[in-house]
Amino acid sequence: QSALTQPASVSGSPGQSITISCTGTGGDVGGYNYVSWYQQHPGKAPKLMIYDVSDRPSGVSNRFSGSKSGNTASLTISGLQAEDEADYYCYSYTSISTWVFGGGTKLTVL
Amino acid sequence: QVQLQESGPGLVKPSETLSLTCTVSGGSMSPYFWSWIRQPPGKGLEWIGYVYSSGSTNYSPSLKSRVTISVDTSKNQFSLRLISVTAADTAVYYCARFILMSGAFDMWGQGTRVTVSS
Numbered sequence: 143q144s145a146l147t148q149p150a151s152v153s154g155s156p157g158q159s160i161t162i163s164c165t166g167t168g169g170d171v172g173g174y175n176y177v178s179w180y181q182q183h184p185g186k187a188p189k190l191m192i193y194d195v196s197d198r199p200s201g202v203s204n205r206f207s208g209s210k211s212g213n214t215a216s217l218t219i220s221g222l223q224a225e226d227e228a229d230y231y232c233y234s235y236t237s238i239s240t241w242v243f244g245g246g247t248k249l250t251v252l
Numbered sequence: 253q254v255q256l257q258e259s260g261p262g263l264v265k266p267s268e269t270l271s272l273t274c275t276v277s278g279g280s281m282s283p284y285f286w287s288w289i290r291q292p293p294g295k296g297l298e299w300i301g302y303v304y305s306s307g308s309t310n311y312s313p314s315l316k317s318r319v320t321i322s323v324d325t326s327k328n329q330f331s332l333r334l335i336s337v338t339a340a341d342t343a344v345y346y347c348a349r350f351i352l353m354s355g356a357f358d359m360w361g362q363g364t365r366v367t368v369s370s
Binding site for chain 1: 299355
């Protein structure tokens with residue numbers, strides 16, 4: 143069971159928008175709407191940012207949004223802020239009834 | 253507010269068994285799923301598995317032969333047992349509440365570091 147594919151790093155300037163991709167197959171990301179996204183600051187536990195592909199938990203800024211096209215899910219952060227600098231992970235259900243994380247993406251705010 | 257706290261030895265010898273407990277406070281364990289996730293130093297997150305409050309389980313295929321997750325709702329705790337550990341099992345271990353209908357972890361413990369070394 144391979145990890146979902148994410149870019150190792152992305153960067154953007156304050157105020158800009160960035161998108162992090164999460165690519166799987168029809169047996170995971172493409173086949174189900176159980177995709178969630180997590181933000182992790184150094185030394186901290188991950189925090190849920192998006193679930194069910196595009197839903198936001200209460201308390202998460204509306205600058206964070208999720209979407210999916212085919213076998214690729216995406217997390218978009220608009221109006222980038224310094225505090226958004228963190229690692230981001232996607233997570234998905236799979237066709238063998240298990241679950242898998244993406245490899246993670248380091249977001250740098252320039 | 254539900255809180256989760258991991259506990260257990262920080263050092264385990266190779267070939268021995270890693271045992272961790274997660275204590276849930278501020279809420280009921282039913283009817284939720286409770287999960288373990290780990291993160292090796294400098295690497296990404298890895299799903300280990302989960303247990304439902306009734307005791308049914310689901311494990312990562314890569315760890316299934318070595319892992320057991322159990323729950324004791326009377327103590328508001330669930331546990332991880334990983335046998336025959338090697339240095340590759342060195343990681344920060346997180347416990348988390350898993351909402352199956354959303355496929356997401358909505359509550360996390362702070363994590364506990366476990367090193368496998370003689």
